[in-house]
Amino acid sequence: MVDKVCRECRSIVLSGQSCAVCGSTNLSTDWGGYVVIIDPSRSQIAKKMQITLPGKYALKVR
């Protein structure tokens, strides 16, 4: 099954029909790039992407 990505916060939704991070149901299967954030408070990548919760995210969502 193709993973879905939330169009609002770019988090990868592994199961269900809504985003676990922001609760949005606006999901897409057309996405690219992959980021795993482990320590958002000390990661520069997380800061730049404005991510505050650890998890898996896409770089680009269509």
Add this chain to the structure above:
Amino acid sequence: MDEPAKPENAAVYIVKTTVNQERSVAGLLAQVAKKDRFDIRAILVPDELKGYVLVEAAVPEEVDQAVQRVPHARVVIKGESSFAEVEHFLSPKPTVTGITEGSIIELITGPFKGEKARVKHVDEVHDEITMELFESVVPIPITVRGDNVRILKREETE
């Protein structure tokens, strides 16, 4: 309970992987980092980099140790990159960048693969191009994604 002080400044280390296993390597590296409490902060897998993942971590030794426990992760490339060097991967450019109205392009995928067309409209927001095929008897506008085309000739000045 006292954890050793961890350096705040992290660098980006490049890990070589088997091609097409970049995402699984990133997922497994994250699992290993959490389980063994390595100071790995983020793992980046840009689509443009085949066979590599970028790891944001404080010390290279911990990346090295984590890589040894992950299948398809081969080796950590010597040296480190700064965050500024990888920052551009975080905001990918639309694929239609550089394509202008009037340009001649070739479709590289889909039912019209190999057909040549003239660009009528470029939609940067949706990353789409609207075009008219040269071979078509009746001019019908076709809209495709920006990555489905190859530029043959830039906009013509008449």
